[in-house]
Amino acid sequence: MMLKLTCLIVRSERSQVNAAEAALSGALASPGVVGVRLVDAVTGLHYAAVGDASAVGQGEELAETVGLIADRLNQAGAVGELESVVVTSTRSHHITQVVPRGQDPLLLCAAADRDRTNLALAMRHMADQAKAVLT
Amino acid sequence: MSDGTQQQPHRASPRNVPGLLLSLQQDRFSGAVSIAGSIGGTIHLHRGTIRAIETPGAPTAEALLLKSRRIGEPEWDAACTAAGPDGPLDTTLVDQGHISAAELEIVCVGALYDAAFVMALSTPDSWQVDREAPTPRLSHREGTDPRRLTEETSRRVRLLAKSLGSVREFGQERVRPSARATAGIGRLSARYRDILLSADGRRSPRDIAFALGRGVYPVLLDISRMKALQLIHSRSPRSLRPPRPALRPATPAAEPAAPPRPPTGGGLPRRTPADRRPESTG
Amino acid sequence: MTNPPPASGASSGDLVKELTGLRGQVLGISESIVATTDGLLVASDTANVQPESLAALSAASLALGKRSAAEVGLGSLREVVTRCNGGYSVVLAVGEQALLVILGDEGLDLTALRREAPAVVERLGGLLS
Incomplete structure (x- = not known):
């Protein structure tokens, strides 16, 4: 509750509300998730972020990585469009959820502390967030 | 000038548009800057931040939404009618449920960066400032920071140059x-x-x-x-260069027989009652 | 694509070269044709549109434009611009007996078109006379 109040105070000090950022307001609700970033899946252009965005990585790198993975999988014969990518290191999970839309898709990317995160729950949460972010 | 425009036909070097935008940011300028060049365009600013860029080189937010059919034409036209010619089209689109505020904002931001990138591929000749110019109906309300825009634009050109060489040439x-x-x-x-x-x-x-x-x-x-x-x-459009003015005679073997020349002179095909053809319905 | 026989003294290729040349000079031009004021196709640089239909419709459009301009006393007609959600159609007279039709997308650079078209119109007129 205290954290929410602080966010509201901070937001009212800004001159204008960023609609994309407002759409991410629920993104940090999953235990262990420390930062969430919303970027363009093709260009990597940053649209919004909440929490520790630096932990999530730069938009261009995220887009390039996801694009490479999609291309390679396609060349290997995989059918269908890429939905999500999870990269796990010793200390963190990095979850990328593709957000389809009328234009080029977006990427909703989260960084989560590994020892505080239930990966299945976090992925479920990110999938739900991806559906909600543009509605 | 009393109509709010300032004529500054200033000889600009390629790096001056970012410099111009930074000085306009310091002035908290509101209005438009029209830039002339091979790929010209108009940059709309509000209190020093950039709300929209229009250029023939890149689709506007409006063109993106309509052409991709993200918003259908009947819905679009209804929203335009409801908002009125000077009214808030973006709010109307959101209120009528055609698109969320977040998604619309993302489209506007994306279009703005895209336009800046395309304009950066050409060398500006001059610019003109107009304080009275109206902003396009769809724009980035919050405003984009000019420094972030020019940094990202440079990054994009450098990145593509690695794989495509001269991005400007490849673009043609x-x-x-x-x-x-x-x-x-x-x-x-x-x-x-x-x-x-x-x-x-x-x-x-x-x-x-x-x-x-x-x-x-x-x-x-x-x-x-x-x-x-x-x-x-890919191939360069050499065949699209303007032709030399001299006429070349027609080669009789290549052309089918010319129609009989009408007595009034000129060589254009003319309708005669005999060959009046029905209009194709295609 | 087949073009009807052009004026003698100029090859169909010369006319099409003017059209493709203009397309290379102005951003946003997708297709173009030359037609008679009667609605007959003379030359085309097209890919998707039916050039014969376009010729007939554009001749009608130009005729209507000329008639309207005369009716309201606005001087000679310069161009007929049809602006749609998805692009533009611009019809320009070429002399008294022909016309040039340019189809463009949403980003058609009308300023550049108005700058480049007069020379092309003049050369087309020369090729057709």
Whole structure:
């Protein structure tokens, strides 16, 4: 509750509300998730972020990585469009959820502390967030 | 000038547009800057931040939404009518449930960056400031920071130059699918497939972007990847250069028989009662 | 694509070269044709549109434009611009007996078109006379 109040105070000090950022307001609700970033899946252009965005990585790198993975999988014969990518290191999970839309898709990317995160729950949460972010 | 415009036909060097934007930011300038060049355009600012950029080189937010059919024409026209010619089209689109505020904002931001990128491929000749110019109906309300915009624009040009060489020159080339692409088109991702279907040999990457309702920069990114995958050919439009003024005689073997010359002179085909053809319904 | 026989003294190729040349000079031009004021196709640089239909419709459009301009006393007609959600159609007279039709996408650079078209119109007129 205290954290929410602080966010509201901070937001009212800004001159204008960023609609994309407002759409991410629920993104940090999953235990262990420390930062969430919303970027363009093709260009990597940053649209919004909440929490520790630096932990999530730069938009261009995220887009390039996801694009490479999609291309390679396609060349290997995989059918269908890429939905999500999870990269796990010793200390963190990095979850990328593709957000389809009328234009080029977006990427909703989260960084989560590994020892505080239930990966299945976090992925479920990110999938739900991806559906909600543009509605 | 009393009408609010300032004529500053200033000889600009390529790096001056970012400098101009930074000084306008310091002045918290509101209004428009029209830039003349091979790819010119108009930058709309509000209190020093950038709300929209219009250029023939890249689709506007409006063009993106309509061409990609994200918003259907009947819905669009209804929203325009409801909002009125000077009214808040963006709020109306959101209120009528056609698109969320977040998604609309994202489209406007994307279009703005795309326009800046395309304009950066040409050398500006001069610019003109107009405080009274109206902002386009769809714009980035919060405003984009000019420094972030110019940094990202430079990054994009550098990145593409690695794979395409002169981005400006490549941007003018006409692209076509390779034989390999045509053979395997069914297996490719939807985005690559759409580009290949749109690459008819007449279209530049900019034309393809407009045809698909996508940004020019993302289309160029996809094309550069497709080039590496040998899915696409490109050729420079030498055949599109303006022709020499001298006439060349027609070669009789190549042309079918000319129609009988009408007595009034001139060599244009003329309708006669005998050959009046029905209008095609196509 | 087949073009009807052009004026003698100029090849169909010369006319088409003017059209493709203009397309290379102005951003946003997708297709173009030359037609008679009667609605007959003379030359085309097209890919998707039916050039014969376009010729007939554009001749009617130009005729209507000329008639309207005369009716309201606005002087000679310069161009007929049809602006749609998805692009533009611009019809320009070429002399008294022909016309040039340019189809463009949403980003058609009308300013550049108005700058480049007069020279092309003049050369087309020369080729057709």
